[in-house]
Amino acid sequence: MPSALPDGDVAPPDGALPAQALEGLGRRPFGVYVHVPFCATRCGYCDFNTYTAAELASSRASPRSWLDGLRTELALAASVLGTPPPADTVFVGGGTPSLLGADGLRDVLNAVRDTLGLAPDAEVTTESNPESTGPAFFEGIREAGYTRISLGMQSAAPHVLTVLDRNHTPGRATEAAREARRAGFDHVNLDLIYGTPGEKEADLAASLDAVLDAGVDHVSAYALIVEEGTALARRIARGVLPAPDDDVLADRYEQVDRALSAVGLHWYEVSNWATEPKAWCRHNLGYWHGADWWGAGPGAHSHVGGVRWWNVKHPARYAATLAEGISPAAARETLTPQDRHLERVMLELRLVDGLPVEVLSEAAQKEAHQAAEEGLLDRDALAGVNGRFGRCVLTFKGRLLADAVVRRLT
Template sequence: MPSALPDGDAAPPDGALPEPALRGLGQRPFGVYVHVPFCATRCGYCDFNTYTAADLATSSASPTSWLAAVRQELTLAAEVLGTPPPAETVFVGGGTPSLLGATGLAEVLTAVRDTVGLTADAEVTTESNPESTSPEFFEAIRAAGYTRVSLGMQSAAPHVLAVLDRTHTPGRATAAAREARQAGFDHVNLDLIYGTPGEREEDLTRSLDAVLETGVDHVSAYALIVEEGTALARRIARGTLPAPDDDVLADRYEQVDRVLSAAGLHWYEVSNWATEPKAWCRHNLTYWTGADWWGVGPGAHSHVGGVRWWNVKHPARYAAILAQGNSPAAARESLTPADRHLERVMLQLRLADGLPLDILTPEVQEEAREAAEEGLLDKPALAGVNGKFGRCILTLKGRLLADAVVRRLT
């Protein structure tokens, strides 16, 4: 079951933003996220806003009506933003974007290009399920203008995929990564999930070895989170599966970091590793640095100049509202300076570049120094150079306890 939307203030029907939010538009990075809400099947751990054909059988929602609504929302975005800055990044996520096929993904990118526009060096990413890709698919989306592919691998162990209700065969994800590279994609990501009940250390070793053999330049690795309302949560509640163990999750994270670092992929965000800065996901950096993005699609979230809003969730309702000429925003909030400071600490601290010490109050700076003494923050980085203020950069121990460090610094 998809998770619930947050509460917020009423959003205006025309989607208009307050004038202060539009100040500086274009001086900050600007990206577009497009949410594809369709999946062939629902994975047992997933609480994303996704729907199978059976879920939509009694509604008017379809990929065709969704794409028409996406075009309408992009037109609305251009109107609301006035003279929109061309998107520096586009990320098509889901759901399973590859279910649209290469033609559908090309149409999505055309819609972005024709409304808000793209910079000449825009990073354009699509997520893909390995089973709905092929060499021809990758060649076609590369020709359409996509520059980056992110593939959901999760694990190379069949029994781990079975627990996660993943439908792809263990070798298909790595084969798809090779096909993407052969089609001309320099930037390919593989997603892993670690800590699944029943996963052994050797299973993760096997997964990491398989990833490295593909030569991809980016890896995302996430601890399994049991989300309320999912099939996995129900199995754990019934006692048919054990809950993930925090100590095991920490061991697995250290294993991921050790293996990837030795192979030349270094962390630049707590859950992301890359071969070099050119391989970093620029779109996700938009989120982590508090820049601007417009989220298009059912349930998508947006942020411009300190105003954040989120769309209605169901594809049929989303399309119907846009067909009436209205904004699909369900609600929104205006972030206070305190809110923005809190989010800056929460998100920027997760980056390898860390957080400037001088944005913290003197009392919190002292807390940071204590955290460094405890091995949670890098002491030389915190001390600074030539009398300049230092930066709060997580150590490996600090990454394992990142949420606790954030609490101490807020």
């Protein structure tokens, strides 16, 4: 959840949505995102809306006031949506949700269940920092109803973790993944970051070996992005560290894809690999397919029927606003057809199934065929079969240049 909020239109104090946004609600997948804004320490590369205890010491913000606000916002969501569809997916992110402990995460899920409801087969994910987990934690949240765990590993190399200001012991992330599996979680994800200054090919290879040894069914791997205003950005600006190199990032991506594919973890989104479709993150698929979701918590973003809004950032203001009976939305926007088309191309093109070619303009379809000639899109997928329209599916080369392909198709 990035810390900077965009500009937008004034959001109504009661959180009401226009009637057209509510049309079709329930016929589209519906998810709930819960943002936990608390962290024990601040990682040097992180630009998310998070706060340490020291940063909140002068305010009245606390996990308890945040949870009270969360319950109030979820009740508001139920009221705004009328007869809300039960959530198909819930994703508790942050920040560090595992700092709430198993009991705190149980309270979070109960708040969703009591206000919006859960579909019988709902996917329920929480992010966790390996250092704030253990066997009892995993057993507790599994019993509470969580079905999926996402653990922040980033790297197995101590010097890489030091550059990232990651405060966990190498090896703890993979041990936490094993503990989660022993607690009954079928779906466990490990997050990696590649391209950190000072990371060598051998460092990433060791990280990948550790991930594979943990036996997880899902891996997310992201190129390091240097966000303005972070400690990492300041160190690079001073020349203390070199900036990530695009050619090196491409080499690292190829290394990740090759290692994961060799053992049956196949890409289904540019930065995500899984053993089989049932291991895919359904919540994130909702984002990529433009579904509906309510984002609850400080700085959280929501989208329903083409209307997008985002909450105030600070936990103290978030809780105080809700205590006054006012929506915490800071601003919102109504997406135009052009906006929605652009986002569809940007997001669906990143998926293994790609984008239907017929949604593109005639000029963009010509660009798609030219991109296929250049090896950026799969020729066979674009051609279609049995008279059916084809799809724009990225090749490996296309994945490396996905942003450039999007620009050509829009």
